[in-house]
């Protein structure tokens with residue numbers, strides 16, 4: 046079993062959240078919901094529910110400020126690693142709940158990037174597939190699952206009821222704070238997502254690591270790929286500006302590669318490594334400073 050499975054880490058593996066998003070919350074339109082996913086006695090579903098309870102309860106505006114300070118504005122520690130080092134490091138995060146069916150982190154990244162490549166997209170789009178989840182290294186720096194993965198959403202204003210398990214936001218102190226519980230909260234109408242504080246997780250962390258090196262659509266894909274309330278539910282329209290609306294199609298384009306690209310024949314990293322090494326070198330410096 047996963048040694049990290051503690052009350053604050055209810056998921057057997059990080060993929061359990063993504064499997065839930067893929068198979069229950071946002072299944073492929075042509076795929077009917079599997080019967081067993083409707084079974085509320087399913088212990089796996091209980092883990093996901095508990096995960097969301099912790100996430101929705103604790104992702105407050107103040108919590109996000111604390112994490113931004115620690116990891117972005119005033120990092121306590123920085124590790125020099127290349128993107129390739131980051132991939133190898135993330136792949137040490139073994140999801141061992143069921144090794145026969147769980148994909149390693151590297152396989153998920155490769156399957157996304159190879160599916161993007163197979164459709165002939167631009168090279169920066171392929172690279173985005175390869176790196177989009179590298180922010181999950183936060184788990185290896187001791188952060189709890191609920192502060193690394195899960196749907197992301199704006200903090201500092203009212204939570205949308207289209208976020209999965211919205212009832213758990215009643216436990217979030219911001220829901221009772223008049224500064225944060227109105228439609229706009231601390232924001233101005235149309236302020237643009239660049240001025241909005243998102244719940245903390247791997248998306249925001251990776252965005253800051255990549256922001257000087259990739260084109261704008263790639264940065265939107267990385268930063269907002271878990272913001273399902275926006276890209277799948279069309280919520281928070283009042284926070285958007287024209288630039289966000291222009292970028293939304295890119296975020297939507299990326300999502301199927303993240304969720305539905307599981308390949309029956311796993312790509313072989315050793316064979317693909319020369320191609321991806323050259324691609325990484327085209328866009329990224331030899332080393333990056335990863336806040337740890």
Ligand SMILES: [Fe+2]
Pocket residue numbers: 177178247270271
């Ligand atoms: Fe992700």
Ligand SMILES: [Fe+2]
Pocket residue numbers: 153177178303
């Ligand atoms: Fe992903």
